[in-house]
Amino acid sequence: MDIILLQTMDKLGDKHDVVSVKPGYGRNYLIPQGFAVIANATNRKKLEKLIEEEKANENARIDEYKAMAEKLKGQTLKIGVKSGTSGKIFGKVTNVQIAQALKENFEIELERKKIVLSEEPKEIGTYPVTIQFHEEVAEEINIELIKE
Numbered sequence: 001m002d003i004i005l006l007q008t009m010d011k012l013g014d015k016h017d018v019v020s021v022k023p024g025y026g027r028n029y030l031i032p033q034g035f036a037v038i039a040n041a042t043n044r045k046k047l048e049k050l051i052e053e054e055k056a057n058e059n060a061r062i063d064e065y066k067a068m069a070e071k072l073k074g075q076t077l078k079i080g081v082k083s084g085t086s087g088k089i090f091g092k093v094t095n096v097q098i099a100q101a102l103k104e105n106f107e108i109e110l111e112r113k114k115i116v117l118s119e120e121p122k123e124i125g126t127y128p129v130t131i132q133f134h135e136e137v138a139e140e141i142n143i144e145l146i147k148e
Contacts, residue, residue, distance in 0.1 A: 001020065001021055001022065001023040001026045001027070001038075002018055002019070002020050002038075002039035003018070003019060003020075003021055003026050003030060003031070003036040003037065003038060003039050004016065004017070004018050004036060004037050004038075004039045004043055004044070004047050005017050005018075005019060005030075005035065005036050006034065006035055006036055006037065007035060009030075009035060016047060016050070016051055018039050018044075018047075026038075058134060061134070062134055062136060062137060065133035065134045065137040066137055068108050068133060068139075069131070069133055069137050069138070069139035071106060071108070072102075072106065072108070072131065072139050072141050073139060074141075075106070075141050075142075076126070076141065076142045076143070076144050077098070077101050077102065077105060077106075077129075077141060077142070077143045077144070078101075078105075078143075078144045078146055079093060079097060079098070079101050079143055079144070079145055079146070080146055080147070080148040081093060081124070081145050081146070081147070081148060082147075082148055083123075083124055083145075083147050083148075087123045087124040087125075088122060088123055089121065089122060089123060089124065089145060092120060092121070092122075093117075093120075093121045093143070093145065094112075095112035095113070095115040095117070096112050098112075098115050098117075098129060098143060099111070099112050099115060101143075102131075110131065110133075114131060114132050114133060115129060115130075115131055115132075116129065116130040116131075116132060117129055118130065121143075121145055123145075124145050124146065124147060125144070125145060126142050126143070126144045126145075127142065127143050127145070128140055128141075128142055129141055129142070129143050
């Protein structure tokens with residue numbers, strides 16, 4: 001059974017991919033949950049129009065993304081974490097925490113998927129983070145983990 005994914009699914013495919021799945025999985029889970037639609041001729045035509053519209057919307061937002069990137073250029077984001085006496089942090093710093101800190105400090109709302117950690121922070125210190133606003137617009141900032 002061929003389906004069109006309406007959102008990115010782990011181990012299955014990205015948004016708007018046409019993938020083949022077992023009929024029961026598609027009919028009983030993916031389609032009723034709104035994760036996919038059947039890949040018939042009508043839905044494929046709708047998909048083409050939808051992809052064109054989304055690309056146009058994203059391209060229209062490039063100037064907005066560039067303004068956000070300029071606002072973040074050279075900034076250091078401070079995030080309070082719990083840590084031991086040796087400086088090792090308890091738990092881990094996630095994209096969600098970084099997105100929340102960006103919203104609080106710079107009034108920039110981002111999806112967590114657009115935040116890419118180059119390495120997982122394990123101790124108090126400064127770490128580079130790439131924010132991928134768009135395929136053409138990315139900005140690297142530093143996050144400084146400080147003791148709460």
